[in-house]
Amino acid sequence: MTDTMNQVRQQLLEPAAIGDQELDRLMSQIMSRQVDYADIYFEYTRHETWSLEEGKVKAGSHSIDQGVGIRAVSGEKTGFAYSDELAMPALENAASAARAIARSGTDKQLQIGWSPASQKSLYTPVDPIDTLADQDKIDLLEHVEAEARRTDPRVSQVMAGLSSVHNVMLVAASDGTLAADIRPMVRLNVTVIVEQNDAREQGSAGGGGRFGLSIFTDGDKALEYARDAVRQALIKLEAKAPPAGMMPVVLGPGWPGILLHEAIGHGLEGDFNRKGTSAFSGRLGEQVASSLCTIVDDGTIPDRRGSLTVDDEGTPGQNTVLIEDGILKNYMQDKVNARLMNMEPTGNGRRESYGNLPMPRMTNTYMLPGEHDPDEIIASVDRGLYAVNFGGGQVDITSGKFVFSSSEAYMIENGKITYPVKGATLIGSGPEVLTHVSMVGNDLKLDDGVGTCGKEGQSVPVGVGQPSMKIDQLTVGGTEV
Amino acid sequence: MTKMIKHADVTAMAGPLESVVEQALEEAKRQGASSAEADASMSQGLSATVRLGDVETIENNRDKSLAVSVYFGQSTGSASTTDMSPDAIKKTVAAACSIASRTAEDDCGGLADADRMATEFPDLDLWHPWNPPAEQAIELAMQCEQAARSCDDKITNSEGATVSSHEGVAIYTNSHGFIGTRYGTRHSLSCAVIAENTAGMERDYWYSVERDRNNLESAEEVGKKAARRSVKRLGARKMKSCQAPILYEAQVASSLLSHFSSAINGGSLYRKSSFLLDHCGKLVFPAHINISDKPFIPGALGSSAFDSEGVATQERELVHHGVLEGYLLNSYSARKLGMQTTGNAGGAHNLVIEPGEHDLDGLMQEMGTGLLVTELIGYGVNNVTGDYSRGAAGFWVENGAIAYPVSEITIAGNLKDMFMQVMEVGNDVEQRGTNITGSILIENMTIAGE
Numbered sequence: 001m002t003d004t005m006n007q008v009r010q011q012l013l014e015p016a017a018i019g020d021q022e023l024d025r026l027m028s029q030i031m032s033r034q035v036d037y038a039d040i041y042f043e044y045t046r047h048e049t050w051s052l053e054e055g056k057v058k059a060g061s062h063s064i065d066q067g068v069g070i071r072a073v074s075g076e077k078t079g080f081a082y083s084d085e086l087a088m089p090a091l092e093n094a095a096s097a098a099r100a101i102a103r104s105g106t107d108k109q110l111q112i113g114w115s116p117a118s119q120k121s122l123y124t125p126v127d128p129i130d131t132l133a134d135q136d137k138i139d140l141l142e143h144v145e146a147e148a149r150r151t152d153p154r155v156s157q158v159m160a161g162l163s164s165v166h167n168v169m170l171v172a173a174s175d176g177t178l179a180a181d182i183r184p185m186v187r188l189n190v191t192v193i194v195e196q197n198d199a200r201e202q203g204s205a206g207g208g209g210r211f212g213l214s215i216f217t218d219g220d221k222a223l224e225y226a227r228d229a230v231r232q233a234l235i236k237l238e239a240k241a242p243p244a245g246m247m248p249v250v251l252g253p254g255w256p257g258i259l260l261h262e263a264i265g266h267g268l269e270g271d272f273n274r275k276g277t278s279a280f281s282g283r284l285g286e287q288v289a290s291s292l293c294t295i296v297d298d299g300t301i302p303d304r305r306g307s308l309t310v311d312d313e314g315t316p317g318q319n320t321v322l323i324e325d326g327i328l329k330n331y332m333q334d335k336v337n338a339r340l341m342n343m344e345p346t347g348n349g350r351r352e353s354y355g356n357l358p359m360p361r362m363t364n365t366y367m368l369p370g371e372h373d374p375d376e377i378i379a380s381v382d383r384g385l386y387a388v389n390f391g392g393g394q395v396d397i398t399s400g401k402f403v404f405s406s407s408e409a410y411m412i413e414n415g416k417i418t419y420p421v422k423g424a425t426l427i428g429s430g431p432e433v434l435t436h437v438s439m440v441g442n443d444l445k446l447d448d449g450v451g452t453c454g455k456e457g458q459s460v461p462v463g464v465g466q467p468s469m470k471i472d473q474l475t476v477g478g479t480e481v
Numbered sequence: 482m483t484k485m486i487k488h489a490d491v492t493a494m495a496g497p498l499e500s501v502v503e504q505a506l507e508e509a510k511r512q513g514a515s516s517a518e519a520d521a522s523m524s525q526g527l528s529a530t531v532r533l534g535d536v537e538t539i540e541n542n543r544d545k546s547l548a549v550s551v552y553f554g555q556s557t558g559s560a561s562t563t564d565m566s567p568d569a570i571k572k573t574v575a576a577a578c579s580i581a582s583r584t585a586e587d588d589c590g591g592l593a594d595a596d597r598m599a600t601e602f603p604d605l606d607l608w609h610p611w612n613p614p615a616e617q618a619i620e621l622a623m624q625c626e627q628a629a630r631s632c633d634d635k636i637t638n639s640e641g642a643t644v645s646s647h648e649g650v651a652i653y654t655n656s657h658g659f660i661g662t663r664y665g666t667r668h669s670l671s672c673a674v675i676a677e678n679t680a681g682m683e684r685d686y687w688y689s690v691e692r693d694r695n696n697l698e699s700a701e702e703v704g705k706k707a708a709r710r711s712v713k714r715l716g717a718r719k720m721k722s723c724q725a726p727i728l729y730e731a732q733v734a735s736s737l738l739s740h741f742s743s744a745i746n747g748g749s750l751y752r753k754s755s756f757l758l759d760h761c762g763k764l765v766f767p768a769h770i771n772i773s774d775k776p777f778i779p780g781a782l783g784s785s786a787f788d789s790e791g792v793a794t795q796e797r798e799l800v801h802h803g804v805l806e807g808y809l810l811n812s813y814s815a816r817k818l819g820m821q822t823t824g825n826a827g828g829a830h831n832l833v834i835e836p837g838e839h840d841l842d843g844l845m846q847e848m849g850t851g852l853l854v855t856e857l858i859g860y861g862v863n864n865v866t867g868d869y870s871r872g873a874a875g876f877w878v879e880n881g882a883i884a885y886p887v888s889e890i891t892i893a894g895n896l897k898d899m900f901m902q903v904m905e906v907g908n909d910v911e912q913r914g915t916n917i918t919g920s921i922l923i924e925n926m927t928i929a930g931e
Contacts, residue, residue, distance in 0.1 A: 053752070056585035061559040062576040064569075065546075076532075081541040084563040097541045100615065134583045157752050193754055193865065202754060202865045242870070244893065244929035245722040275532070276638055277675055277684065355544065392860040394872070398675055398684035399717070401889050403859035403872035425861035425870040425891045427929075477861065477870040477891025477929040481722045 004125055005116045008170045008180035012042045016086045020114055023172050026088075028110040029095045030072050031174055033102035037073040037335065039173035039313060040095075042086070043354040046166045048129045052141040053159045069354035070094045073336055074102035082355045114178040119316050122302050122309045123210035125182035127166040131212030137162055140188075140216055147226040148192050154237075155230055156200075157193035162186075164213060171314045173335075179314030184210050185305070185461060187449065190225050194233040203233030204407075207448030209305045225448075232389065232408050235420045242409065242424035242478030248381045249426065249474040250412065252388030253374070253445035257464035260295055261365050261453065262393040262402040263430040264288075268322050268330075269348070269360040270337035272397050279400030279431050280328065288328045289434030292370050295323040297332055299347050299363030305449040306364035306463035313349035313358055320346045322365075323434070334360045352458035362453060366465030370440025374468040377439045379415040385476050386410045386417055387426070400430035403477075425477040433471060441468030488608050491664045494523055494650040501565045502654045505549050508574040510656075514551040514581070516592050517574075518655035520789070521547045521565065526647030529618035531626050537641055539615050551577045555586035592790065593812035593822055595657040599787035599794070606779040607665040609693035611646045618644040621670065621700050628704030629674045633712045640673040640684065642704065646694070659791040667782070668694040672704050676711035683717065685710035685856075690913050692780045710855075713876075717888035720877060720930040726851035726904075727892055727928075728844055728878070729921045731911035733857050738916035740896055741772070742829045743864055745799065745807075747814020756867030756897055757805065765805045766900050769837075772800035774809070776830035783915035789827040797823065799832075833917040836908040841920050844907050846881035848922055853878050854892065867896035873928075887930075894926040 013019065023040065030038040044066040051059045067084035068091055079101025081094040132140070141160045148158045165185040172178050187208030194201055205228040207221065216222040251259060264280075272278035280288065289295070299308045299317030308317040313335045321329045333341070334349030337360055350361035378386060386409060393404030405425045410417045446465035453462045502519040509517035523545040530537045547570065548561040558580025562573045613621075626642035646668045654660040671688035687706035689698035698706075729737060741757075749755035757765060766772075776794035778784050788794055790812055799807055810818070811826035839847060854875040861870040870893035876883045907919030 056587065057583070058585050058587045058590065059557060059559070060580035060584055061561070062573075062580060063561040064573070065563045067563065077536045078538045080538060082543070084543075084545065094541075101536065101539050134579075138583060157754070159752070193752065195753070200753060200758075200865050202863070242893075244891075244927050246931050275640065277640055277682070279682070355542070357538065357540065394858040394860070396684065396856075396858060396874075398682045399714075399874075399888060400681075401858070401872065401874070403861070403891070405859055405861035405870065422866075422868050423861060423863055423870065424893065425859050425872055427859075427872045427889055427891050429889060475719075475889065475891065475929055475931070477872070477893050479870075479893045479895075479927040481724060481927060481929075 004121060004182055005180045008168055008182065011168055012044060012170050016088065018088065022088060023114065024111055026091055026095050027112055027174055028108045029092065030099045031110060032105055032108045033099045034105040035072045035074050035099060035102045037174055039071050039171055041069040041312065041354050042170045043067060044168045046129060049161060049163045050137050050141060051161045052145055055145055057138045057141050065353065067354040068094065070098040071357060072098040072101055076340060077101050078357065080357050112176055114172065115176050117177065117179045117310060117314060117316065119309050122300060122307050122317065123184060126184050126212045128164040128184040128186045128212045129166055131214055132217065136217065137213065140222060144190050144222050144226045147223040148190060148230050151227050151230040152234060154194040154196050154234065155192050156195040158190065160190045162188050169312065171312065173314060177314035179310045181309050184212065186211065186213050188216050188222055188225060190229045192229045192233050194237060196237050199237055201233045201236040203229040203236065205229040205232065206450050209303050209449040210307060211303050235408060236422065239420040239422040241480045242421040243385065243476055244478040244481045246473050246475050248384035249471045249476065250377055250381060250384060250386045251469050253441060253443045253468050254465060255447040256387060256390055257366050257447065257466035258390050258393045258404050260367055260466060261362060261464050262395045262404055263428065263433050264295060264322065265362045265365045266395050267397055267400060267430050268332055270331045270333040270341065271360050273331050274337045274341050278397050283328050286328055287326050288431055289323050289326040290437045291326040292440045293323055293326050293434050293437055294368040296321050297362055297365045301364055304364050304463050305451065305461045308347065308363055311347045311349045312351045315345045315347045315349060317363065318347040332360045332362065334358055350460050352460060356458045361455065361460050362462050364446065364463035366446060367467065369442050369444035369467040372439045372441050374441045374443050377441055377468050377470050378412055378417060380439065380470065381412040382414060384412045386412050395430065401427065402430050403427045421478065427475045427477060433474065436472040437469055438472050439470040443467045490610060491608060491650055495652055495662050498523060498650065498652045501547055501570065502652050504567060504570050505547060505574055506654055506656065508571055509549065509551045512574055512578045513553065514578060515553055516656040517549065517551045518592060519547065519549045520651060520653045522649060522651035524647055524649030526645060527615065527618060528643060528645035529615055529622055530641045530643040531619060531622040532641035533639055534623065536619055542647065547573060549574055549577050551581050552591050553581045555588055555590050556581045556584045557590050558584060589813055589816035592655050592657060593792045597792045597822060598657055598659040599661060599791060602661065602786050603777065605777060605784040605786065607692050607784060609666045610648050611666065611668055611694045613646055625670060625672050625700035625704040628701040629672050629708040632705050632708035635676045635678060635712050635715060636674050636708050637677040638675040642672040645669050653789065653791055655791055661787050661791055663785060666692050668697060670697050670700060670703050672707040674707050674711050676715050678715045680716050683711055683714035685714055714886050717874060717886035719889045720887050720928065722929045724925055724927055726848050727923045727926045728848050728851060728853045730841065730853060730855045731907060731909050731918060731920045733854055734918045734921040735911050735914055735916035736857060737921060738832050738834060738918055740862055742809060742832055745809050746828065747808055747810035747818065749864060750808060751814050751817035754865045756865065760805050761808065763805055764803045766800055766803040766903055768803040770800055770803050770903055771798065771835040773798045773833050774829045775833050778831050781831045783831040785830055788824045792822050792824040792826065794824040794830060829915065831915050831917055834906055836910050836919045837906045839905065839907055840909045841907055844905060844920050844922050845878050847905060848878060849881060850879050852928060869894050869896050869899065890928055890930040892926050892928055899923050899926065
């Protein structure tokens, strides 16, 4: 970490001649008002994309976004300003604007005694853009395209994209926190359109995480995504109308864990619970799921898309038990909400960029495995839905109603998978749905690294996962009553 | 090329941006690009949120960015930066050029044709700066939240009320010699409160957004509407799965226009990923439906004299008597389809469906018995096939009157059928976005519940 710290200071602070003294000066300026807590967040992001369609990589883009966000907290009040100039005069202006939230206090000359956190990094601090030559990135996308077309002659369009992000952050807070992180992120996506007679369908697959691009070129992974996208699209061509109404639903392992993210995760974020606006507010210690369910938010898994060595407030990433054997154990907290609720921060303070305020956000949210063989779970259903792939989801925090939309699903009849059905939205109530979990599989899987979570206009990368799971009753939003 | 800017404060913001885009174009030429385009923008504003009678956050926003695309013959590359120093501009152009040296030739690429550039820049009444001091924004937010909280005893909690005010200027230029300034202000007032009874909590919200703050609904009105909407949802229950007519309240009906707009977007069409592929000239709505793209509505949120390629926008009828008359194309998708750009790089401007005769109550009467949808959640829409399945909340309507609130249900169908089954469009027109519509009554969809 000290290597990371030195490297980040060199990159972000030194060109602007910002050292400990300058940080002290800014902090003194903010804290001379009646401010309980303040932080200064420096960030640099470089992002590169390449995209292929019609067999050619025809477009690419490169962007640089850098700046500093300054926040001052006084009681429940937060003042915030930012600057995209990394220079002391601009930061002093931002500090003045942020501290205006609080009443005047006394002039202070603080010496914070900055204590750099020493935290073992969960990912290699590479700039992923430089981990592969441009021509090799283009070749990679062309191989993906060729593999999709080779897989089936009904493939009429292939779109593939490769994205690499190099994100560098440093946060200095009035509580003495000084933390830095270098966060790589890569992602490969492939979408295909298949045509048969007059019918068309679409399939998508992809993955990524916090590492360099060689993950896609060393093995067969990229080509697997291509084949999987084609497989999904072809299955949809055969799919029949989905059923409508309440029925048993078996969810496959991995990405269907988006259920947990929507049904449980958001409602357990500290801000909603501090305000008492969540369907889970005031329910710590209560049974909110069947005793088969243990769910964690784990930011400490190496190389994962949702992992964080430190969060955006400098708190080390943690593995937080949210629900243990069905009992609600913990909320996910950032510093501000934790302080106001007399709880500890849990490493969930995240922000989209320096230009946004941090708030409690998930990292990698998943359910621990149970005892059942997945086949046993399917065999136990007389008539129901088996859903293995999903698009997005959404939740109404206050009523607890959540949805997630299946993109690959099958009917189960008399304990057997019989035919594929078209996409349908599944809807339920967060505090109730997991009480209907009657079987949990032994096949825990995390998703491939594709999740992005949106909250109050801010997007952050997240992970989800789960073993196969049976929910005895859930409403399936098909067309066949 | 001429451009007309009447507002001194726009000129003050635009001046430095103009120099930035000119430097970018000059640099692209120096680095060997055969043509280039640059877009520089700057915005600033304030957002104040009040919760339970006290200030919660005050955010000061100030953003700027420069985006450049370069063309070397038929190859292209793009780059952007938030740093507009001369050195950063050079590096950004170099990054774009480096990408262009790798990308494949594309005979449909390049700038929009020179003869399509806008030459007239009418004042569309988009600039009404406000710059409220934080105290004034807070005071207004306080009034708004207070109106909501005192409206009904069942309002027990609040997510707060927010006042925000923003203004932005952007300059686009390209190697045809085109240079155009887009500018606009945007002010909003919003409130979200929580109603509670023994059955649980419900949240709803209301907001007003305008280019001119004098047109905003009053703080009291916004607060009261938010409160009434939350209270009305209390006691929502599930319902039995069935087939029924669906009435989309204007606020959610705008999403249907948004699906229509995606389906006739050039990008979806040339990729053959639209359920309206090859539907030009065909009946896609009933004969009483007319839909237009109207870029010149004074003060509207989507109004603009040119699109993001500098192409002159035009008022166009997209659906006439139910027949699809045209697509939304930029120069690239137009070339792909062997057509002409329609000035829709960046999408539709103000997409307007012609209103009918009835207000929401009238439409409920027309529907008789069915579902009034006031909220949709989730993303269950397949743009390739038109298959549609989304989470919904609203009210069961019997004999033209609200019977009870419902939630935890889905509504499903296929957009092609849903469009053909639009029985009526209301005159209760939603103006708070760029999809402008009244409430929409659809003959029949599947509701999934218990």
